Amino acid sequence: MVTNCKITRYLLIFILLFSGGSRVSAAPIDEVDVSLGKLEKTLKSDIAAAQQQIDMLKPRIGSFTSEQTARLLIASAVSKIFSGDFDEALSALDKAETKVNTPQYLSQIYNYRATCLIGLRRYRDALLVMGRNLALLEKIDDPIEKRDSYFRIANLYDELEAYDEMGLYASRILDLADNQQDTKAHCYGIFLLAMSQNGRGMLKQAQEGFQNGLSYCAEHGYSLMVAMINKGMGDTARQLGDNLAAQRYFRTSLAQYQQFHFATEIVSTSALLAQVDLALGEVQEAEMMAANVLAADSSSSYMAARRDALKVMAEIAANRHDFAKAYDYQKQYLELNSKLFDESRVKALAYQAAHFSTNEREQELKLLNKERELLLTRGMLREKEHNNMVTFVTLLSVAIIMLAAFSYWGWQQKQRFMRLSRHDQLTGIYNRSTAQFMGDNQFVQAMSRDCHFSLMLFDLDNLKQLNDSFGFGCGDWALCRVVECVKASLSRHHIFARTGGAEFVVIMLDVDALDAMALAEQLRRSIADIDSHRSGHHFVITASFGVSSRTPDDLSLEPLINRADKALHQAKLSGRNRVCAAPEVTAEISDVEEVLSH
Template structure:
């Protein structure tokens, strides 16, 4: 064996393995097993590369826990930033499949920390494409489009492969935006390029996208043909997660074509999958189709049972979306600080690995003693850094409202006061918007507190994307919220408040399981010359809010001098409190 191992050029063999993973997965698995037999004869870096490829093969097979164990082992072996980035990004893929979004964002943050250190444009472009893939799996549409566009901007006219890959993720972005015709055209462009240039796996991904686009365009026969072709391609790669997804899409297409036997065949494949978080959305789709199929066949008892399962998985999806949102907000809230900490930890890791390498090469007792001592000091530093990260994490949690994921009253007011001081010191405007959900108690009394919580979260979700990054959005009471607008005058505040009011009124409540209308009343107050803190603005906005309530609710009212009168304010409050209103 040693003589045979000495004749192998492992760098060339690993490069061949990397190419096979994109073109011929069965051959890549065979090559991987052959190289594993010579693992002990490789350098540490070569061992690390092999473990990255092994972890990737576990992901294709749907063995996510095994993938994590292997990829984490590879981290200490690959000192090169390029392969360390690959290890982190594939770890994130495994965590996402296991619905561990918190740890997924942690390793994605580590990946982001490495990008600035990558000087090779080709490698940096590939890194942006990998991040687009991860954010696509997380369902964060804006980031998918952002990183795909960054990758495309780094490509020259000769980088056709990367341009097409970027277009693939931009196609996914268009699909999420429900621009199905445009998505189909871009998926087709991507598929044709990769199929003709020998990259079958990516061409099958694009083919599935074409099928899903046709499905959403209600061109069901065309969708079935494309999806069956994609399924056959995925089966050749044993890409289990995508195989399961295509079966789920086929149940929808066949149901629309009223081909019951095919619906049952593909649905049986998905329903037989284990109760794993990665299959939640697929099972929700299939049970919804089965409920509809049995209802059409007048098998109402069976339809009812499938409908209950659909509702169960729908709740799991709702909880999962909540976890994604909270994890993403927590990661974004301290992104700059985490990036600095991660860079520091990576530098310490590199120095530690360098010390370990020296220890392996030097055999004198004195150098070994010094190396162990230095290693211990760095280990202590890492422990202290981890402790600080945990402390900051709990501080961030204390600032967030547990139900809605936005700032709570204390954190919102503290941040608002700081922004108020900055804005007024620079001679800028400041505006405060307070709003309160109308007849919220009726929702709780009529449908239960669970539906009330749903309504609060839905209101926040519908407004978050409409609020600027520099503004403050906080929950300050049960159903009362505040939006603070630095450098915005009262006119801008009225415009924002009216847009928010319309968005709340447009909320579709059917997904809560009940049918009702959500509206809100808004009070707006801008900065006055003698305001020294936020308190006067809050007070005036509060008076305007009560005026909006008195004027019939579902309205936006700005503060005016006519509201100054304490008697009128008292009358407004008494009017609001009246049972007849």
């Protein structure tokens, strides 16, 4: 995954690099136009100075033309966006829209409105606004306006974590930049493409792209983009495990953002730096960075950064044995993490409800219709029969294309939600239905190959007492910690799933009864050795295990599950925190012991 706190991390960069106010002016240039031109240039480099100019111009707005009023309102919205006041920015943009109706101005207004809606996490509304902006592109031949719109689309896909589509529009930006010899757009296109590769886990390619972008943007003097790329380099290095390099890049990026007073990115980068400092053992620096993040505005724009800072503070407090603070930080961390998870679901629904590919297909169909009308006009001068045939073939082709496109889109959405439905939301491992399906497939393989096949069920002995004594947050921590502990001992070929509240299953192909029992005992000891201090409380976690293996009489997975469940029940009755085997496992162990004794 890419960085935390992505709310407007690229969109505000767009404002600094590409916002230039009006490119079309119908009125003669006067003193007000000159002042507005200076204001629009100042917005790119000094937001505080730009706000002072806005405050000086506002008392005179009554004497402005409609176009001049719209330009001032757009500049005011840009300033509000940069400070994170998205509601005020939306209000200014609504007023600006009533003053002008030219496509160029409307495109700017729609772009900035989408920025505000993304900042407010109103993703579906942002998609609708961008759809309106795409419709305006038919009336605009200006490649710069198209570049800006492609830029917004790429950022919106980034917010929705649709990195393939983000990379597609980054490539389109690069194509337009190369055709127009636009060095700013080329610099940002390289960066967007590298970030899309980072999001897709293509870390080496992303690292190479960032290196190229760093050289190119530094050469052309785009200092704010250099700061952005340094942050991206740091994030890639962190994911590759090179924390020293990540720390160097993050510190450089933070210093550069501070020069621009870029509040959103300062907080985001500080949260990342806190994590890296802690990983390197620099506890004081990590604590200072995390404290700076928590001291910032607690608005939704900083939610992800605050979550990561709380995690750092919880770990520091736990290491200092200040378990009360550690528990408080951990509790706040879990609350924010839950909110961010809910937000990811909102993004998925918004992306399903409205997306840009539909708008693009509509534009392509309109172009096809125009070409068809031209063919019909020419055909009427030739032959009526030929004209009817061309019309029929064209309409049929359009219908097939639309049907194929919508079928493919529906298949993609089905695959996306199938992936989400396969895993347990709390622990991240497979859920019961997925384990049942995969286990049945492996059981069929075992029968066809006549090989070993074992299954174990285990249940945490004291989860209810933990929930009653310390709360469900502590119980959730215990479940997640047990999953981490168990996964470390399992092979990637094993199927590990959560089947109920505190019950888990491990399905093992090509594992005999002896090895299954040995693995169960190893897992039992590992769980019992879990250190609970990091949860903010002191308690012991234990688990009871039931193990079964395939016999020639088994025709499905159910008999193994039933025998393992009975063995688990026997382990509970025998005092808990132990491993019990089904009868066929006990018999196999006895046979092995008898052979060894002879």
